[in-house]
Structure formats: C-alpha cells, structure tokens
Amino acid sequence: KAGVTQTPRYLIKTRGQQVTLSCSPISGHRSVSWYQQTPGQGLQFLFEYFSETQRNKGNFPGRFSGRQFSNSRSEMNVSTLELGDSALYLCASSLTGGPTGYTFGSGTRLTVV
Amino acid sequence: AQSVTQLGSHVSVSEGALVLLRCNYSSSVPPYLFWYVQYPNQGLQLLLKYTTGATLVKGINGFEAEFKKSETSFHLTKPSAHMSDAAEYFCAVTMNSGGYQKVTFGTGTKLQVIP
Numbered sequence: 001k002a003g004v005t006q007t008p009r010y011l012i013k014t015r016g017q018q019v020t021l022s023c024s025p026i027s028g029h030r031s032v033s034w035y036q037q038t039p040g041q042g043l044q045f046l047f048e049y050f051s052e053t054q055r056n057k058g059n060f061p062g063r064f065s066g067r068q069f070s071n072s073r074s075e076m077n078v079s080t081l082e083l084g085d086s087a088l089y090l091c092a093s094s095l096t097g098g099p100t101g102y103t104f105g106s107g108t109r110l111t112v113v
Numbered sequence: 114a115q116s117v118t119q120l121g122s123h124v125s126v127s128e129g130a131l132v133l134l135r136c137n138y139s140s141s142v143p144p145y146l147f148w149y150v151q152y153p154n155q156g157l158q159l160l161l162k163y164t165t166g167a168t169l170v171k172g173i174n175g176f177e178a179e180f181k182k183s184e185t186s187f188h189l190t191k192p193s194a195h196m197s198d199a200a201e202y203f204c205a206v207t208m209n210s211g212g213y214q215k216v217t218f219g220t221g222t223k224l225q226v227i228p
Binding site: 101107109 | 149152155156158159164220
C-alpha cells in the first residue's frame with residue numbers, strides 16, 4: 001500500500017510570504033500529525049488532526065495552522081514566514097494514534113530566505 | 114505528564130560491535146513505547162514497539178529492545194553494528210491523555226558506525 005505522501009519535497013520561500021504544505025496519509029488512517037524538525041530544537045509537535053478535528057496542538061504561534069479534509073488529507077499553512085521557520089516538516093499518519101505507531105512521510109524541506 | 118530521555122546525543126561504535134542506545138521514560142500510566150530510525154533527509158521509520166505482553170521486542174534490521182518497568186527503560190540494542198545502521202534514532206512514548214493517545218519523542222541519538 002502507498003505510504004504517506006508529502007508535497008512538495010523542497011520549497012524555498014521569502015520572508016513574509018506564506019506557504020501551504022500537503023500530506024496524504026495511508027489509506028484508512030484517520031489521524032494525521034505534523035512535526036517541525038530543526039537541528040537545534042529537534043522534533044517539535046505542531047498539531048494532530050483526527051476525523052477533520054484538531055485534537056491536540058503544540059506550542060507554536062498562530063501563524064502555524066492546519067486542517068484536515070474528509071478524505072483525511074491534511075494541509076498545514078504558515079503565514080508571514082520568518083527565517084526561523086526553515087526546517088524539515090514531517091507528517092505522520094496513524095489509524096487512531098497511540099499503540100499502532102506512526103508512519104511518517106519523507107517530509108518537506110522548507111527554506112526561508 | 115510523560116517524558117522521554119535519551120542518554121547521549123551522539124554514540125559511536127565500531128563496525129561489528131554492540132549497539133546500545135539508551136531510553137528512559139516517565140509515565141503515570143502503562144505506556145506504549147517505540148523506537149524510530151531516521152536516515153538523512155528522510156522521515157522517521159518505525160523500528161519496533163512495545164504495547165503489551167513480552168517485554169523483549171524484536172524489530173527490523175536486527176534491532177531489539179527490552180521494556181524494564183522497574184527501571185523505566187526501553188533501551189535499543191543490536192549485537193553487531195553495520196555501516197548501514199548509521200542514522201538518528203528516536204525513542205517515543207505514548208500514553209492516554211484526555212481520551213486520546215499523546216506521543217512524546219526523545220531528542221534523538223545519532224549513531225556513527227566506524228569502519
């Protein structure tokens with residue numbers, strides 16, 4: 001079965017712009033989580049969606065937002081980009097979260113210049 | 114609250130030597146425990162997991178981990194390191210929080226394998 005697909009794979013944006021990243025989970029998976037990974041901060045949890053509802057959120061400013069569609073595909077949006085937003089953004093899907101573990105996509109590498 | 118501590122952000126071993134990556138957790142309820150591996154510019158891949166039952170769990174690529182409740186540990190081991198094992202490894206704990214499962218990742222351990 002197809003894995004978790006994240007698009008685009010690489011992205012370069014200018015400060016002040018906004019960006020939308022996409023994640024298609026494994027078929028049947030209803031939980032989608034987003035993480036930001038940087039060399040200095042490691043893996044940081046952004047938010048989790050389950051059946052189109054955000055059920056958990058990390059400590060990120062309101063510039064970071066997300067949504068999930070009825071087919072479980074998810075998008076995250078970052079507005080007013082800052083240099084510090086440069087990171088690898090990872091999406092992870094799961095049947096329900098928890099004991100089944102997560103399947104991660106290959107990530108979107110965002111560079112803000 | 115739950116937390117995960119990975120001892121050693123960098124570990125170096127010789128090819129053929131034992132790999133031991135340490136993970137300790139804190140959790141107020143029985144947790145689910147996971148190890149993930151990440152290769153450069155890739156996402157995380159599930160290596161193994163402990164949910165219930167046998168405390169020694171075997172994963173992919175010859176790795177295994179033992180859940181020791183008394184020590185609140187879930188260390189990852191492999192008898193003989195291969196060059197292809199060079200990657201970053203993350204320990205994670207999941208527990209029930211407010212009716213759903215919340216996962217916490219450790220800060221990761223980069224494994225270097227020296228030929």
